[in-house]
Structures are given as C-alpha cells and as structure tokens.
Amino acid sequence: MHRKLPHPNLYLREEELRRGIELLYFAYRDFTQDPDKILADTGLGRAHHRVLYFVGRSPGTTVSGLLKLLRITKQSLSRVLGQLVDDGYIEQQAGMTDRRQRLLYLTEKGDAFEKQLFSTQRERVAQAYKTAGPEAVAGFWEVLLNIVNETERETVLRAIEK
Amino acid sequence: MHRKLPHPNLYLREEELRRGIELLYFAYRDFTQDPDKILADTGLGRAHHRVLYFVGRSPGTTVSGLLKLLRITKQSLSRVLGQLVDDGYIEQQAGMTDRRQRLLYLTEKGDAFEKQLFSTQRERVAQAYKTAGPEAVAGFWEVLLNIVNETERETVLRAIEK
DNA sequence: ATATTTAAGTCAGCTTTATTGACATATTAA
C-alpha cells in the first residue's frame, strides 16, 4: 500500500486557491448584509440596490446598458426597474439622439437612498482599506480585476458602458 | 450660485471605495459562473455547490456547523442536503460522542464532482494570482479578510468550525 | 419608400433559493 502524496508545492497551491475562494465567498456574504438590512424595511431587495447603484454611478445609462452590465434578462430588470420608477427613485428620459432609448437617472429621493445604502458598505470597506494599507488595497484590486472575465475588464474599470 | 465641491481627498476616497465595491461585485459574478454552467446540466444549483465545497473542505462537519457557516435556515439546508444525500454525493454518519449529530462526508462521487467544480474556479483564480503576483495576493487576502465580519474572521481562517 | 433591425416593454408561467412558523423525535445534560 503505497499512497502517492500530492507534491508539496501543488498542495500549497491548492490551499492558497481555496483560501481565495473562501475569502471571496465570505467577504461577499458579509458585505451585502449591511444594505440588505436597510432594504428589508423598504420592500426593495438586493436587485433594486444594484440598479440604484449603477444608475447612480453612471447617470444617463440606458436599459440595455444595465442589462449587459448586470447580465440579467429584460424581463427580470423590468420588474425591478418598474418598481424603482413607480416609487420615485429613478426617472426615465427619452434619449436625444435616439428617442427609443430610456436614459436612467436617480431622482433626489433615489440619490439619497443610494447614499444611505452606500454608506454602510463604505464604512466596512474603508475600515478594511485602512487596516490593510494602500499596498494591500492595490493587490486587492489587481487580483479581483484578474478574476473578472478578460473580455469585461475594460467595462468594469469604466464602471459601466454606453 | 456657489456650489461647494467635495473635498478632493474625500472625492478620491469615495472613488476608491466604489472601485472596491464594483470589483467585488464583478469578480464574484464571474467567478460563480464557471461552476454554475456545470451545475446547470445536473439538476443541482449553487446552493448544492456550497454544501459540497464546505463538506469537502471539512469532512465530518455537522449540520449545525454548516448552518452557522452558510448562515441559512435549517429548512433551506434540508432540501439541498437531502438532494445531495439522495443523489449519493454526501454520506451521513451519526456522531460517536453525540449520536444526535449527523457528521457529513463526501462520497467518492461527491468528491469527484467537487473536484470538477473546483477545477473551473481553480483555473480562474490561479491565473489571477499568477498575473498579479504574490504580494498582490497577500493584499487581496488581507483586504477581503478585513471585509468579513470581525466576529467571524477566525472561523473563516479555519474554513469551518465544529 | 419600404423593409429590417433595434430599444424597450409586456404577458404568462416556471425555477431556485431563501424565508417564517409550527411541530416531531431522539438524545444529551441538568
């Protein structure tokens, strides 16, 4: 009985890869919980938050821009976006050059709410940046960016396209 | 009309914080897509993957250990775990010291499937580590760990408790 | 000018993954 052990280097490598996977999972889990708590009191959910976030980040983005960015279907976005418009968080304007487009903007109410949601995550991330230091932050960005699909890294850096 | 501009340092800070938030969102989105593709052909989903992952990572973990780690309800886990047991991916053994406990283990089939799912993420993360370099990886870990709830950092480092 | 494509929206039905609440059983601990 002669069990071949994995090569020490490969073993170490696997451990490091699993550590990254786990940290990504747990950090994501905890980092979404702060806004989720606030959202729970409003009848909105995480999906609404994402739309508020990216419309706030790129005012005037179009419906199809959001669809590509969030990688969800029109029907899924429709419900979420419809509620946000109905509840007065988001305004739509017909595009000037292409009047089929619906350009999306936060209302004042939407902007205030987005800021409130952001502030919870801001605090968490700011604390993490501060504790880890600027070099660690640079590494954090670099690794995350390389985890993103190669074809979409540009888009991510510009936050949103179109 | 005298609009007060935000202080440049705060502005920069906000941009950096938003960049972290966005990278975390997009990296997580893309990093889950590889296993999701495989899972789609099997009738299992992301929830099953998480259970397979952590049982594989900590053989002999208990149901309540998983509940705390994944932070879901017993009823949610029940369905997922039940399917995994029924389909022969996971085996349960009564605890030796406490016979109420169900200790969880991957079967050979479960182990093989977990390896297959892991391999897709392994490739993505390994490429990111390689491109970014070891110092960046250290920063990546450190920032992510500090984003995790303080009370659970120990647990995360040990991958799973109990 | 007409035909095609595009941007957006809608209706209907389904799936996955989570929730709350109530209760049951076996086992351990006080």
Place this chain on the structure above:
DNA sequence: TTAATATGTCAATAAAGCTGACTTAAATAT
C-alpha cells in the same frame, strides 16, 4: 425526571432570476 439540543419535516411565502412569445416605436438599410 425535566429541560435543552440536534436534526428533521410540513406548509406557505417571497425574491430574483429564467424562457418564450409578442407589441410598439424609432432608427437604419436596401
């Protein structure tokens, strides 16, 4: 013996996604 714990189960509900089919209005291409 009683109380607490670990697990399991029934039932109903919600959030957020999906596919497929179709409509309307506007822009583009032929």
